[in-house]
Amino acid sequence: MIKLGKLRVENFKSFEDSFTVDFNGNDLLILDGPNGFGKTTLFDAIELCFTRRIGRILSTDRKQKNSHLLKNKADKETRIFLELIEENNTKVVVYVSIPPNTSKDDNKAVNCSVSQILLKEWPTNFTENVQFSFFEGQSLNEIVGNDALENTFDLFNYIQQEETCHFLKISESDRHKKINYLFGTTKQNAEKEQLQNIKNKLSRKLAQIHENIEKLSTYKKAFELDFDKEFGQPSDRKDIVPTGLISKVITFEPKNSEQIGVYKNSLHDVLWISKNIDEFHALEFNNLLNYLCENRIQELKDLILVGNKSSFSNILKIEKHVSWLNKLVKKINEYEAFNKIAPESPKNLTTDVLSQFISYFPSLVSNYALKIEDYFKLQKELGSYQQILNKISQSREALQQQYQIHINNDVNKADVSCPFCGDVKLTDNQLWIEYASQTKVFEGLKSDSLTKLEDISVYLVDEFISKCINKSLSFINKYQQYVGLLAPLSSKLITEDRWEKMQKIKRWLMEHNVSFESSILANNAKINEDELRIKLSELQSNIRRNAKAVSTEKSVDELKKALQFYGLSVTESLIKTFEDSTIISNEDIKQDLDYIALTELHSNSSKHRDIILKLSNLDKQKKVILNKESLVKSLFNKYKKQIKDYEKIVAKQVAIPFYIYSSKVLQTRPDGNGVFLQSAENNRENGYLRFVSNLNDDHDAWNTMSSGQLSGLVISFMLAMNKVYPTKLSTLLIDDPVQTMDEINLASFVQLLRNEFPSSQVVISTHERKSANYFAYKYQKNSKVELINMKSRRLS
Incomplete structure (x- = not known):
């Protein structure tokens, strides 16, 4: 049997420093003293070691918290050591801890958990840097013999002060789920659930097959109606072959309905062209007009600018004029630059300015050479x-x-x-x-030199530079009028390639009687960019006004695509093949259309057979799945019945001691009887556990008993479970039971513990001294009892 040994807490809740309690060797250990001195905290520490959580902690919100619920000092590590004893030797030491400086998210109540480690022995040194010896090979559940320790610890080993009736608060079905592993049917229940899942999957598959059969049947009926409507009965059909004129029809081997649709639609477009040649040509013409206006902008601009020229030699003449004008503009710009640097007075004359004038006007320098020489000489002498x-x-x-x-x-x-x-x-x-x-x-x-220099400067500015300026102004005034011709003439200067493209557009417009002459510029006409854009817009509008009226909304691109698809072309009023120019008539096209329709008929017949085959396969699948579903249902019902029958037998094993214990603990009940335990009686009911006052009552005790009676009921159930399904952990933890039980219940309860569970270790807390003394008095005759006053211990 496993019992509690030593318990050590550090920085846990109200305990800032380390605190140790030794439970070893005591049959009864009583923690007494006023509320607030740590009795329940020690129970919390024990529960934390076994379950890694405290069951009574509830998360009231999802907000982050500044402090940890289980720590005293945030910057220190929280540690708990719990020794488990077997035959007076250490079996294992449970070590749980919370690191220092936890995050605000870790401080949430919902995240109040600890890390758990198993140690081989009780540590001799509790410093933070010491290395512990770890226990390996078994889990804590295996050590105490309880596979559901975390979920049933508060049912087998611990009744809490505030949560005495926790087990009763949950629903009747949840009570059953919590202890059903005790019935020994865990494997069978898992197999039953597996059968349930298989049965559900088969049912879903069957429903899907029903849905598919219904859809295919509806589609089959609609398909047969459309099929007969379009092609008639089989006796009305005749053999149809292609004309052999269009190679793509001869080699046609359909792969899917989409491909058939492309062949059929394209041939319908070819038939429309054959029947409406004139309108097709009108569509082509309108398409060309639109293409010309949108994609031949440069050619139309060139037509406006040089459309009046008879040959490209005229463009070459323009090139000579443009070359002369470029030189002229360059000369004028240079003269204007010299006009800007001319000194406003003789005193502003510099050697640099004079040198520039000498360099640019060499023809005028000879008359003033001596003065210029003296000027530069005096500049050096200064x-x-x-x-x-x-x-x-x-x-x-x-x-x-x-x-x-x-x-x-x-x-x-x-x-x-x-x-x-x-x-x-x-x-x-x-x-x-x-x-x-x-x-x-x-x-x-x-000085004399400076005076002489000033005199020479006056002479040079008034004579030499003045004549240079007059010469430049005379040139500018004479040729300025020609500068404006450069831009218009340059715009007419096009390459021979552009000339040929423009001529091609011009010839096409003339061939189709499209008027454009009014948009062409005269020989000497000037035009800027804005005026050119206006002229271009007028020309485009004039071209579009020549569009021919059509009555169809067909796209000429789609029609041409259909012709190209079949390798055909339109020449005047005839449709011919590209390869050998064979003429294709309306009758030829219709015959090939009939052949494609027949091919589609054969394809659709295959589709009809596919539908029938799919329906047949679905019917076969349906029969197979129905047989399997029936078999699985039968197995599931047998499993369910056998498990229920076995659980009823096992539940009766708990019901008898539970009735006896509850009748002793609840002696204040008027009828003096115990409480009955009910479970599911038939296969249609789900598993449940119900506590009732008598056999004829079907109301749960939670709704009929007082709080004191409910506390006694839970304690009785805990003792009954330990009697019928004992685990290796023979420790009963009861936190302050007298808060919800009167003294008559207490007397019966103490007698029951002492007589029925003499080998169990009992740890009880109470805040009443007389209750503590009563427990000690009843136990001390044949058992070892220790009473710890938490107030005295904490204050000492």
């Missing part, structure tokens, strides 16, 4: 001082000119500030008098 003085003089003159313009434009002027020194003058005349006076001072500072 020292840095004179050069600075010269630049200051140039800057003063430029500033004076700009400031004069500013004063003239200022209508509200009063006082005038000097732009050089900032002094305020009464009038602008006074300002310029002083400016002239200061200029004389600067002039006196100049």
Whole structure:
């Protein structure tokens, strides 16, 4: 028999430090003391070791929590050690733990679980870094002899303070499911469920076959009606062969209905063309007009620009004019650039500007060669001082000119500030008098070379540069009028390839009497991009107005596709083959259409046979599945009956001790009898467990008994289960039973425990000292009893 040994908790709920209790050697251990000193916490620790959860914890919401429900300090590891003893030796040590600093998600009540490890022996050192010796080979369920330990621990070994009636709260069928493994029918129930699944699958398969048969039968009837309507009775049909004129019809071997549809629809289009040649040509013509307007934009633009030219040699002449104009425009641009760099006054003349004019106007240089030579010579002779003085003089003159313009434009002027020194003058005349006076001072500072250089600069600007500017202006005024011809002429400058494409469009328009002459530009006409777009739009509209009226909505592309599909072409009013130009008549096309229709008939006949074959196969499948379903149903019902009969026998084994124990514990009942246990009596009912007051009552005890009686009932059922189906774990944990039982029940209960379960280890908690003393008094005669006051133990 396995009993509890030592229990050690660390950082668990209200226990911050380690706390150890030794259950070993005691037949009865009583935990007493006021509420709040950890009695139920120790029971929670034991339950956690066996089931890895606390059954009474409920998840009231899905929100994340800042603290863990089972930890005292969040940053410390929580550890619980529970020793299991067999014949005064350690059988195994259950070790559960919760790591430090758990996440907010782990702190949810729904996630309150622990990791469980089995150890070989009780640790001698509980430091965090110590290495434990692990137990291997058996699970905890195998050790205690309870395969459903997690689900039945609160039924066999533990009755909780708040959840005394937990087993009664669940439904009657759920009670049966919770303990049905005790009946020894686990394997048979699994086989029964397997038969149930097979039976359900066969039923679904049978329903699917019924549905498929119904669909195919409906389709078969509709198909037969359409078939006879289109082709008549078999006696009305005759042998039809292809004409042999269209090779694709001769070699036609249909693979599916879609392929037949393509052949048939394409040949119907060919027949329409044969019957409506003129309208087909009209469709072709309209399609060409539309194609021309949408896909030959460049050719139409070229027609507008150079459509009046008789040959490509005229385009080559335009090329010569364009070349001359390009040179002319380049020359004008160069002259305009020189006009912009010409100095506004002699003082602004520089060697760089003069050099550019000399380079561009060499024909004028010879008359001023000496002066130009002196200018460059004097520029080299000037020292840095004179050069600075010269630049200051140039800057003063430029500033004076700009400031004069500013004063003239200022209508509200009063006082005038000097732009050089900032002094305020009464009038602008006074300002310029002083400016002239200061200029004389600067002039006196100049050297002879600088003075001579200024004189030469005046001469060169007034004579040489002035003549250069006059020459450029004369050229610009003479040829500026031709610049506007460059863009229009350049647009007419097309390649020979573009000329040929334009001529092809032009000839086609003329052949089909499409008017376009009004859109062509005259020889010397100018046109910009916007005007060209307008001209193009007018030409496109004019071309589209020549479209021919048609009465069909057929697509010319689809009709041409049909001709190409069969290798045919339309020449004037005849349809011919590509290969040998054989003429195809309406009768030929109709005969080939009849042949394709006959081919479709044969294909549909095959489809009809396929439908009949599928229906036959479905009927065979239906018979096979019906036989199998009947066999599985028979097996399932036999399994169900045998399991029910056996479970009734086993339930009676529990019912007798349960009746006896409940009659002793519930001595305050008026009739003095125990409680009856009922289970399913016939095969139609699902398994259930019901507690009733008497044999004629069919109401469950949960609805007829008081809370004290229900507590006694659950305790009685727990004792009965341990009597009939004992496990290796012979420990009974009862958390404060006297809270819901009166003293008469308690006396009977203690007597029942002492006499019926003398070898079991009983751990009870109570908050009443007299109840604790009563338990101890009743047990101490022949048993070892230990009473632990949790208040004194925690405070010491």
